[in-house]
Amino acid sequence: MSNNKSYKLLQGNEACVEGALAAGMKFFAGYPITPSTEIAELSAQKLPKIGGRFIQMEDEIASMAAIIGGSLTGLKSMTATSGPGFSLMQENFGYACIAEIPCVVVNVQRAGPSTGLPTSPAQGEVMQAKWGTHGDHPVIALTPNSVQETYEMTIKAFNLAEKYRTPVILLMDETVGHMREKLTFKDESEIEIINRKKPTCAPEEYVAYRPEEDMIPPMASFGEGYRYHVTGLSHDETGFPTNNNKLAGEQVERLINKVEQNIDDFSYYDEYKMEDAEIVVLAFGGVSRSAMTAIDEMRENGIKVGMFRPITMWPVLEKQISAIADTAKEIYVAEMNYGQYFYEVDRIAGKKCPVKKIVKVTGELITPNEIIAAINGGK
Template identity: 70%
Template sequence: MEKNIKLLQGNEACVEGALAAGMNFFAGYPITPSTEIAELSAQKLPRIGGRFIQMEDEIAGMAATLGGALTGKKAMTATSGPGFSLKQENLGYGCIAEIPCVVVNVQRGGPSTGLPTSPAQGDIMQAKWGTHGDHPVIALYPNSVQEIYEVTIDAFNNAEKYRTPVILLLDEVIAHMREKVDFDSVKGKEVFDRKKPTCPKDEYLAYENTEDLVPPMADFGSGYRYHVTGLVHDQFGFPSNNSEIADTQIRRLLNKIEKNKKDIIKYEEYKMDDAEVAFVAFGSTSRSAKESVDKLRSEGIKAGLYRPITIWPFADEKVKEISENVKNIIVAEMNLGQYVNEVKRVSSDKCKVDFYGKINGHLITPTELTNFVKEAIR
């Protein structure tokens, strides 16, 4: 049987994954190193009857993506650092108005214009706290071109299932490198579509406090007329200052993610069974960490790797468990210490947590990590 394999760039695999998940609308603005995602979407979408629009700025890109999602489309936008900053207000709007969509952030060096063509992992905390107020966040971060293809589908599925924007984090290295993608790897994978109302039209509550915490969402134009606002709103969607309503509705937003952590959280463990030293790393850094694990093991050091694919919500229980089973955790990130603080927050006192970071635009190499571990466990 002929294999369905292609050599693709990471950004291209993201678009292929999005299309496999049913993307039919893209609104964005060009920015390095994410631009290929817009370019390929522009090329592919009209061929399947979908639509692409290049907006006048990043803010508009996010706004139009949400607008598209409101008419029932599976919508995506893609950006990087400065653009991700600009998108934050409307990202928060998407959270409170519960509008499913996917926001890709190909991380580059920051702050500000920073290092536009170099990789970084400096937006880990921004992905969680970038927009103001308490809000739900699902952020996924694959580490290979193959996985970008697959995780982009997960991103859409999570968005549709939980009626929320999902952030797909990439970094310049995995976005621009080329690897083979086996399209058949997702055969049989479920593609999830948002739940739609079936009730009589005058009984529809767009923001109902349903048992599963995710109220059905009607498409604009489908006959279910309702109101959408970024103000705190009641079950109908209308603005409310009522403190009880505010409390219930905002907690529901967070709980719909919190209570479904088991479904949302994905990770990979590499040689963790007997590990005494565990790396915590994601994205391109995790590739170096994996190689370092093998190198350390060849020298008799029992190393392993815990690689979160779901960055947010944070896997509290899992990381706590790891910290109870290993002597050392090494958190390696291309920033000056972001995820490490989360790891420390949940880790057992018996475990020493060390941090290795880098912000000069270069990848963290396996050799650096191997040397760092040897020093840390001495």
């Protein structure tokens, strides 16, 4: 073995930190919670070595607040948590949406509700990721299914946060967070890094929330001479509060449009044995690993089955899912919850082909046999 291995055996949680650092993370605030704690631990260990900063806050409300503060000074910022902490972060997540603060929020999902099964996997926050904070707002959420992909999607999460000035959720699950497998590091030259757009005008001409053509306003950092105001109240392009209903409505529309109208820029997904698939399993995160094994076995028995795996969970990949429904005879949505993403898929595909659920809420990964049984039973 050489000492300069370009790969390592790592946990998904560790790969997340490696990805974050590769993307330029300089600030992490968090609160310990299983099964995401390794992300905080590794960040605490690594950040000071590169001149970055870690802080353990008093709770997840404060953690989310602190990364917004960190980002406002120009540092790429992240926090990581699991279900109960994700609930606490919702308040300030909404703040990051309306104030357009780039940051990355990792949720390593465990079984709920409430304290639930802290060390067991689940995918119970699929809907919370989208609708957890109050009010209408944009959400980008990415779900990796391997250690390698966790690394790569964490980099993308930072890039999207910076590009669209919006919080991005990395929606992991305990299965992926805790398993160890090979991570092949990318060379710096192979990694695309996107940094937030900065104002090019003089400070006195800076209108903090005036969007450019791409709907995104350039963002100055506190301390750079652009003295501006940031608020969670509905605000006009100056950044100051407004009670003008028309402006308030336009603001929400722009926030949503700047993300949703650019969905083609970050439509990440994977297809497995889909070429001639009549039956499609839609699965994501840890469950997709079970689905692939199930598909391999069913294919040996001549069943034409394939998998569509959204990596971009929010906004929903409407175009791709709709296209699958054009050819599929049936779609099974397999998820470690009581049926959440199913409703999105059914909404998009349900008029074209039957959409069925394969769900599990025991805190265990759905097994390949359970997927096979569900599909065979459905015949």
